[in-house]
Amino acid sequence: MDTVRQLLVSFPFILFSILLPLVGLYWLLVLLRLAPVELFEKDSLRDDHLASALVAQGFAGVPTTVALSWLIVLAASMTLAVELLVLRWLSLGLFIIPIGVVLLWASFALASPIAESLCRQMGPWFHRHQARRSLLGKCVKVTQAASAGQAGVAVLTDDPSCEVRLLGKHGRLLNAGEHRVLVKYLPKEDAFRSVSQDTYLETRTRLRQLRGKSRSKSKSAGTLAPH
Numbered sequence: 001m002d003t004v005r006q007l008l009v010s011f012p013f014i015l016f017s018i019l020l021p022l023v024g025l026y027w028l029l030v031l032l033r034l035a036p037v038e039l040f041e042k043d044s045l046r047d048d049h050l051a052s053a054l055v056a057q058g059f060a061g062v063p064t065t066v067a068l069s070w071l072i073v074l075a076a077s078m079t080l081a082v083e084l085l086v087l088r089w090l091s092l093g094l095f096i097i098p099i100g101v102v103l104l105w106a107s108f109a110l111a112s113p114i115a116e117s118l119c120r121q122m123g124p125w126f127h128r129h130q131a132r133r134s135l136l137g138k139c140v141k142v143t144q145a146a147s148a149g150q151a152g153v154a155v156l157t158d159d160p161s162c163e164v165r166l167l168g169k170h171g172r173l174l175n176a177g178e179h180r181v182l183v184k185y186l187p188k189e190d191a192f193r194s195v196s197q198d199t200y201l202e203t204r205t206r207l208r209q210l211r212g213k214s215r216s217k218s219k220s221a222g223t224l225a226p227h
Helices: 002-009 014-031 050-056 064-085 093-128 197-224
Strands: 139-144 152-156 159-166 179-186 191-196
Touching: 002 014, 002 064, 014 064, 050 064, 064 093, 093 159, 139 159, 179 197, 191 197
Parallel strands: 159 191
Antiparallel strands: 139 152, 139 179, 152 159, 179 191
């Protein structure tokens, strides 16, 4: 018991000693219908928020809470394995802090592709259970062209059994066979706004470039600022 107690309060695993009970409590509340599954989802990918960031990392199609839960559980398992096999046998002193930080980063980095694969397999289940906002970022193929005053119909390219309604903006009519990316959910109409795949990818690339430039400018300003 002493060994388990020491492990639970040791760095870096103490982070997961806090996060794992929170994850378990959250899913208990979901089962009791006291908390929503789409807790962090927004109606649009336009603004920077947690769901938007995860979609950009490839976690589209499942609620953000599912992606985060898998990331935490998998990263905790990897961290625990390293703690048991290596760190607990070493006397590192204060060096445990930088080593622990690197271990946390590596655990989440290694957990990310595995979590993404698991989320991709779970996606169809959430599609059937009407987790609509978590569909943002998914690619669809238009199967029924939109007409004036009537929404078009599309299916997910990786789950043709899931149909969504698409509304064009400013009279823009969608054509059958087009491939689009869902970017905004309209709850009242239970429909989506979408953009072409090329536009979506170009926008993402442009945003990453702008963020990179803004960070570079901030660093330069900090370096040149008088002290």
